[in-house]
Structure formats: C-alpha cells, structure tokens
Amino acid sequence: MLTLLKNAIKLINYNFFATFKSLMIFIISQKKICLSSVADSLKIWFIHEMTHVWQYQLGLKNWWHGIVHGCKLDYSIEEFSKDLQHNKERAYNTDISGRDSSKNFNEFNMEQQAVIIELWFDAMYLQSYPNNKTAKHHIQGIKLQGYLMNILQKFLKNPKDKSLLPENH
Numbered sequence: 211m212l213t214l215l216k217n218a219i220k221l222i223n224y225n226f227f228a229t230f231k232s233l234m235i236f237i238i239s240q241k242k243i244c245l246s247s248v249a250d251s252l253k254i255w256f257i258h259e260m261t262h263v264w265q266y267q268l269g270l271k272n273w274w275h276g277i278v279h280g281c282k283l284d285y286s287i288e289e290f291s292k293d294l295q296h297n298k299e300r301a302y303n304t305d306i307s308g309r310d311s312s313k314n315f316n317e318f319n320m321e322q323q324a325v326i327i328e329l330w331f332d333a334m335y336l337q338s339y340p341n342n343k344t345a346k347h348h349i350q351g352i353k354l355q356g357y358l359m360n361i362l363q364k365f366l367k368n369p370k371d372k373s374l375l376p377e378n379h
C-alpha cells in the first residue's frame with residue numbers, strides 16, 4: 211500500500227512537472243528563443259508534453275489518469291512498442307498499423323495520444339539523418355504516416371473538440 215501511495219505521489223509530481231516544463235518552454239519560445247535551433251529529440255519531447263497541455267486545457271484530469279495508470283503499473287512495466295520500435299512503459303504502447311488500427315483517437319489513453327501526435331509531428335515537420343539518435347522515431351513516423359493522418363483527421367480539423375479526449379483511460 212505504501213509503495214502504491216509513493217508511486218501515486220511520484221506520478222502527481224511527474225505530471226505536474228512535465229506540464230510545468232512544457233509551459234516554461236512555451237513561454238521561452240514566445241520570447242523569440244526559437245524552437246528550431248534545438249535538437250529533434252527535444253522538439254519531439256516538447257510536442258509530447260504539449261499534447262498533455264492540450265488535454266488538460268480541454269478538461270482532462272491528467273493527474274487522475276496518471277494515478278490510474280500508476281495503479282495498473284502502466285508506468286512500471288515495459289513492453290515492446292511496435293510503433294516506436296523499442297521498449298517503453300506500457301502506458302505508451304501503441305500499434306496503429308495492427309492491433310489499434312480500427313481505434314478512434316479518443317480510444318487511446320493520454321500517453322498513447324501524445325505518442326501519436328509526436329510521431330505525426332516528426333513525420334510532417336522534422337528531417338532526420340541516419341546517424342541522428344531520433345532517426346528510428348522519424349522512420350516510424352514516415353512509415354505510419356497514413357495511419358497517423360487517419361487517426362488524427364478529427365483532431366486536425368478541430369482540436370477544440372472535447373470528444374477527442376481519452377474516453378475510459
């Protein structure tokens with residue numbers, strides 16, 4: 211029970227900190243410190259965190275979802291992510307060209323939504339080179355582009371639509 215509680219507290223801090231960090235970078239970028247001068251890995255991370263800011267602004271209780279994931283050990287158990295092509299905590303696991311191919315955007319949890327958006331962003335806006343450490347991420351984004359566009363259709367049309375938020379996760 212104590213471990214569970216400790217994990218929950220860690221998650222609250224983590225989520226708060228993640229959102230806080232995103233906001234800080236956003237503020238910095240507003241002050242004309244251009245995001246284009248930073249590494250691709252940082253841009254990908256930024257877009258991931260901005261997805262959580264978007265979810266939060268639309269009314270998602272990210273902290274609560276974080277606790278639920280924590281209780282289900284989704285941030286503790288690692289699995290192979292087919293879409294990212296490496297091991298990652300279960301909360302982030304997606305397979306949009308296979309297992310998850312018929313899912314709507316709101317059927318993914320808050321972390322999976324952020325992974326989908328970071329892959330889409332990478333495919334659309336970043337250029338990666340073979341020796342770059344984010345090359346694999348970029349290749350996956352390009353490979354999955356059709357699936358990503360399909361899942362994100364409603365989001366790209368109207369990102370203010372609250373029905374896009376994760377349903378039951």
Ligand SMILES: [Zn+2]
Binds near residue numbers: 258259262320321324
């Ligand atoms: Zn996240």
